[in-house]
Amino acid sequence: MTILEPGATPHPPSPAAALRLYGEMLRIRRFEEELQRLVGEGKVGGTTHLCIGQEAVPVGVSAELDRTDLVVSTHRGHGHLLAKGARADRALAEIAGRATGYCQGKGGSQHVAVPEIGHMGSNGITGGGLPIAAGLALAQRLRGTGRCVVGYLGDGAACTGNFHETLNLAALWRLPVVFVLENNGYAMSMPVAREAACASFADWAGRYRGLVARQVDGNDVLAVRAAAGPLLARARAGEGPALLECLTYRACGHSKSDARVYRTREEEALWAARDPLLVLAARAGLDEGEIQRARAAADAEIAAAVTFALGSPVPAPELATAHLDVPAVPAAAAPSAIPPGTQTTFTEALRATLQGELERDPAVFLIGEDMGAYGGAFGVTRGLLHRFGQERIRETPISENGFVGLAVGAAMGGLRPVAELMFGDFVTCCMDALVNHAAKIRYMYAGQVQVPFVLRMPVGRRNGYGATHSQSPEGWFLNVPGLQVVFPATVEDAVGLLRTAIRGSVPVLFLEHKLLYPARGAMPAADHLVPLGRARIDREGRDLTLITYGHALGLCRTAADQLAARGHSVEIVDLRSLAPLDVATCAASVRRTGRAVVVQEASPIGGVADRVVGALVAEVFAWLRAPILRVGAAHTPVPSAPALEDAMMPDVASLLRVALPLLTEY
Numbered sequence: 008m009t010i011l012e013p014g015a016t017p018h019p020p021s022p023a024a025a026l027r028l029y030g031e032m033l034r035i036r037r038f039e040e041e042l043q044r045l046v047g048e049g050k051v052g053g054t055t056h057l058c059i060g061q062e063a064v065p066v067g068v069s070a071e072l073d074r075t076d077l078v079v080s081t082h083r084g085h086g087h088l089l090a091k092g093a094r095a096d097r098a099l100a101e102i103a104g105r106a107t108g109y110c111q112g113k114g115g116s117q118h119v120a121v122p123e124i125g126h127m128g129s130n131g132i133t134g135g136g137l138p139i140a141a142g143l144a145l146a147q148r149l150r151g152t153g154r155c156v157v158g159y160l161g162d163g164a165a166c167t168g169n170f171h172e173t174l175n176l177a178a179l180w181r182l183p184v185v186f187v188l189e190n191n192g193y194a195m196s197m198p199v200a201r202e203a204a205c206a207s208f209a210d211w212a213g214r215y216r217g218l219v220a221r222q223v224d225g226n227d228v229l230a231v232r233a234a235a236g237p238l239l240a241r242a243r244a245g246e247g248p249a250l251l252e253c254l255t256y257r258a259c260g261h262s263k264s265d266a267r268v269y270r271t272r273e274e275e276a277l278w279a280a281r282d283p284l285l286v287l288a289a290r291a292g293l294d295e296g297e298i299q300r301a302r303a304a305a306d307a308e309i310a311a312a313v314t315f316a317l318g319s320p321v322p323a324p325e326l327a328t329a330h331l332d333v334p335a336v337p338a339a340a341a342p343s344a345i346p347p348g349t350q351t352t353f354t355e356a357l358r359a360t361l362q363g364e365l366e367r368d369p370a371v372f373l374i375g376e377d378m379g380a381y382g383g384a385f386g387v388t389r390g391l392l393h394r395f396g397q398e399r400i401r402e403t404p405i406s407e408n409g410f411v412g413l414a415v416g417a418a419m420g421g422l423r424p425v426a427e428l429m430f431g432d433f434v435t436c437c438m439d440a441l442v443n444h445a446a447k448i449r450y451m452y453a454g455q456v457q458v459p460f461v462l463r464m465p466v467g468r469r470n471g472y473g474a475t476h477s478q479s480p481e482g483w484f485l486n487v488p489g490l491q492v493v494f495p496a497t498v499e500d501a502v503g504l505l506r507t508a509i510r511g512s513v514p515v516l517f518l519e520h521k522l523l524y525p526a527r528g529a530m531p532a533a534d535h536l537v538p539l540g541r542a543r544i545d546r547e548g549r550d551l552t553l554i555t556y557g558h559a560l561g562l563c564r565t566a567a568d569q570l571a572a573r574g575h576s577v578e579i580v581d582l583r584s585l586a587p588l589d590v591a592t593c594a595a596s597v598r599r600t601g602r603a604v605v606v607q608e609a610s611p612i613g614g615v616a617d618r619v620v621g622a623l624v625a626e627v628f629a630w631l632r633a634p635i636l637r638v639g640a641a642h643t644p645v646p647s648a649p650a651l652e653d654a655m656m657p658d659v660a661s662l663l664r665v666a667l668p669l670l671t672e673y
């Protein structure tokens with residue numbers, strides 16, 4: 008690790024180069040000042056985080072970036088955006104919520120992406136963009152583009168788990184990413200000395216093996232540029248990641264409501280004397296005439312941007328629900344290690360499907376814990392490492408948010424990651440990557456960026472695994488627009504849904520019930536696909552509809568047999584997709600039978616059963632002969648003792664206790 012002293016500066020640049028850098032910084036300064044005015048006058052709403060005083064960082068870094076290099080930005084990202092080459096008028100229109108904005112007004116100040124100039128998005132979750140930057144870097148490496156990625160962050164973000172998980176992954180895998188840390192002294196009101204137990208952020212970061220860290224005067228654009236160049240070149244050459252800590256100062260408040268009570272006016276005056284514009288003017292010897300001409304040019308551009316933005320139309324209301332559809336997947340046969348028609352297990356069928364997709368498309372790769380020699384906790388990936396190697400069967404340290412976020416970034420970069428959680432319960436550790444990023448990226452960037460990403464997770468009970476290894480988390484994701492959730496119950500559907508999920512362009516959570524792994528079924532045809540959002544009639548009947556999914560299908564089949572023996576004809580709907588939900592198939596069935604029970608292993612409270620009942624009531628009320636009822640586990644954590652697990656789980660007897668009165672009393 009090497010740490011430069013602040014103020015270590017290179018030789019003066021040519022007058023033309025110095026003027027260009029000055030003009031770029033001034034352009035950002037004037038943009039932010041005008042935005043501040045518009046917010047103050049109530050002409051622009053929402054939240055804005057201005058970067059006045061910090062302009063030297065993005066300008067110095069971007070001066071060393073090619074147009075095709077990528078950046079991932081933060082909530083304080085206007086400077087990153089403009090320095091990467093964005094137009095001021097469209098950037099301002101986005102912040103002002105206009106249809107001409109880069110994301111048609113869907114992203115606003117904190118969530119802007121302009122992929123055509125390599126800007127892959129800014130982000131309102133502190134630290135949330137870091138694994139995405141690493142994933143984009145992995146995509147550049149695996150696709151051999153020769154590009155590098157800059158991931159911007161603040162000192163506050165450097166205190167998150169995301170930071171450390173991401174730096175570890177980037178260092179382990181020598182990813183072509185440079186993290187640019189804008190240390191402006193505060194995370195909102197929290198001073199650095201009270202937030203970080205480190206000598207410096209560069210010192211912290213430099214302790215990751217293979218990661219080079221530098222600290223530089225972030226108000227000196229020449230110093231930033233000189234420090235960034237070699238780090239970016241090193242990353243592009245495949246020599247590994249870096250972190251550049253830029254010491255700077257936010258001259259304005261954190262956001263519009265910040266009265267800056269946590270710092271003194273004297274401190275602000277000291278930094279004002281070190282304003283990046285003053286520093287460069289002095290260092291490059293710019294004269295007053297040159298400064299005035301640069302100012303006139305920046306003023307003219309920003310005035311035109313204000314006129315353009317405020318004169319632009321607001322987005323059409325239809326846009327509020329756009330960019331959430333699930334595009335169909337084109338049919339294509341995949342090689343299959345198991346001949347179609349062969350009886351096989353869920354585990355073997357999943358493995359053969361993954362193998363087929365890995366063979367079919369070089370963009371597909373697997374990522375997760377212990378997937379290699381161990382074969383994954385339930386053996387699904389056994390043997391694939393030997394066949395495809397470590398780049399495509401990518402084993403990770405225990406860093407769920409890091410590697411799932413990285414997979415999301417890799418998907419944004421053109422790959423097709425299939426991530427695996429060892430147990431579905433661990434999804435709590437990567438909720439940010441899933442809910443705030445995977446689910447929202449296509450929507451908030453107005454369809455400019457796709458996230459073709461699959462997360463497989465073993466879920467459900469299994470004889471004594473206990474409260475943190477037996478949950479059914481599917482219900483948690485039903486109110487996250489942008490996430491697809493599937494839960495196959497048969498070998499045929501597992502294969503068809505997994506192929507569809509991997510080949511599609513949207514994020515899919517793929518739930519696998521642990522008790523189904525040994526279940527048997529016939530391997531379907533090599534071109535068999537199951538569309539997302541389509542339920543299946545498992546058996547036809549006239550008197551009662553059981554609506555179910557996953558492992559609970561077996562329960563329903565047994566109960567239906569027993570009811571048939573008593574003369575009742577039962578129809579079973581296997582949902583397969585929980586989001587989107589196939590309300591039409593469920594409703595058509597209940598209109599035929601007039602009675603319905605929704606059956607699941609999870610507690611029915613706030614989960615799939617509630618969602619189905621809510622949707623059905625509006626559709627089938629006039630056809631109902633009896634109330635729609637729900638059967639599920641008791642609303643408790645899953646206890647460890649098998650006897651207690653049995654006591655709280657639904658079984659055939661509890662299902663019959665609910666179903667029989669519906670058939671006999673109504």
Ligand SMILES: Cc1ncc(C[n+]2csc(CCOP(=O)(O)OP(=O)(O)O)c2C)c(N)n1
Pocket residue numbers: 056082083131132133134160161162163164165191193194195261
């Ligand atoms: C995970 C998360 N926690 C808290 C916030 C609220 N918040 C927004 S910006 C910010 C400070 C971030 O500090 P830093 O990373 O140093 O960036 P700076 O604002 O100084 O540019 C906070 C607390 C958030 N957006 N995300």
